[in-house]
Amino acid sequence: MERVTRWFSDLTGLTYEFVEHLLITLLVLLGLWLLSRITLSIVFRQEKDLRKRYKWRKFTNYTITIIGIILLVNIWLGGLRSVATFLGLLSAGLVLALREPVLNMAAWVFIIWKRPFRVGDRIQVGEYAGDVIDQRLFQFTINEIDGWVDADQATGRIVHIPNLKVFTEPQANYNYGFPFIWNEVTVRITFESNWQRAKAILTEIVQRHCESLSDTALNQVKKQSQQHLIFYENFNPHVYTDVLENGIRLTMRYMCSIMRRRKSEEAIWEDVLKAFATTSDIQFAYPTTRFYTAGESHTSPGTAP
Incomplete structure (x- = not known):
């Protein structure tokens, strides 16, 4: 090693110490x-799991990078005292000159x-919502x-969202603490409709399409939710009734998996349309205009009030 260092130093004209540090650096990197x-x-x-492979790759890269920085700083600056001085001056300069990159790195540590x-979670940060597909030192990426x-x-x-947004923007996590979401589908019927029969039909439909959990899974969900002070005593679907100025509103509230929201709504609406089409005493409510003439009233459907 010493002979190679002296030969290279004589060949290039560089100092022996610089060449020695350079060769050690190359060996460390290799x-x-x-x-x-x-x-x-x-x-x-x-x-074989792709998600776990991704996490291992990220963890290995971060670990190797940190070890490499420590070793290289120690090689070129020589000793922990110089390293501490260097890091102190460097951090002060970075805070002043590179505020946002430093905040991104601090936010990365926080994440x-x-x-x-985590990667795979569905989140919303500010106005953007999506599935997290990557996490890096300065930014994370969502689909x-x-x-x-x-x-x-x-x-x-x-x-691509800068990491510092976790300090400045509210974040919503669809997965954290509770692996499902509550969804609602609203149906409006006229005051003349048989609302009790309509509610019974909707109850049967929503029970058919809601998320079905076994007793074991239900206990696991409750246990996980209570760890984060999220308490749901009842996971069964329900149909709520209230009255508006233009009809009776029946709201189906049910639990579904994160990725099935649109599919479940489609299935529910198709069953609702089929069931109401065969029921003569239930009518959907929609905007109408009534004209009164000589004590009689005429209704013009489909016209905005």
């Missing part, structure tokens, strides 16, 4: 790269430590939903 490849190769042979969301698309389905856009 060793860390080999360590990363070997670790991932062993893990991938044992683990890794507190886990407000966008909503936007111009209804019912929590993907728009096809990939949105």
Whole structure:
């Protein structure tokens, strides 16, 4: 090693110390790269799940990067005292000159430590909602939903959000603490309709399409929810009744999985339309205009009031 260092120093005209540090740096980088490849190769042979492979790859890259930075700083600056001085000056300069990148890195540490969301979770940050598909040092990436698309389905856009948004924007996590969402489908019928029969029909339909949990799964959901102070005593669907100025509103509230919201609504509405079509005493409510002439009234349907 010493002979190679002296030969290269004489050849290039660089100082012996600089060449020595350079060669050690190359060896360290090569060793860390080999360590990363070997670790991932062993893990991938044992683990077939793509999500776990992704997490292992991220963890290995972060670990190797941190170890590499510590070793390289120690090689070039020589000793922990110089490292501490260097890091102190560097951090002060970064805070002043690179405020947003520093905040992004601090937010990344917060995301890794507190886990407000994970890869695969469906979240909303500010105006953007979607499924988290990647987490990096300065930003995280979501597969966008909503936007111009209804019912929590993907728009096809990939949105990159700076990590610092977790400090400045409220976040909603669809998965955290409770693995399902509550959805509501509203049906309006006329005052003349048989609302009790309509409610019975809707109750039967929503029970058929709501999420069905076994007793074991139900206990697990309750246990997980109570760990985060989310208490749901009843997971059964329900139909609520209230009166509006233009008819009776029946609201079906039911539990569904995150990815089934639109599909479940479609199935419910198709059954509602089929059931009401065969029932003569139930009519949908819609805006109408009434004209009164000589004590008689005439209704013009479909006209805005």
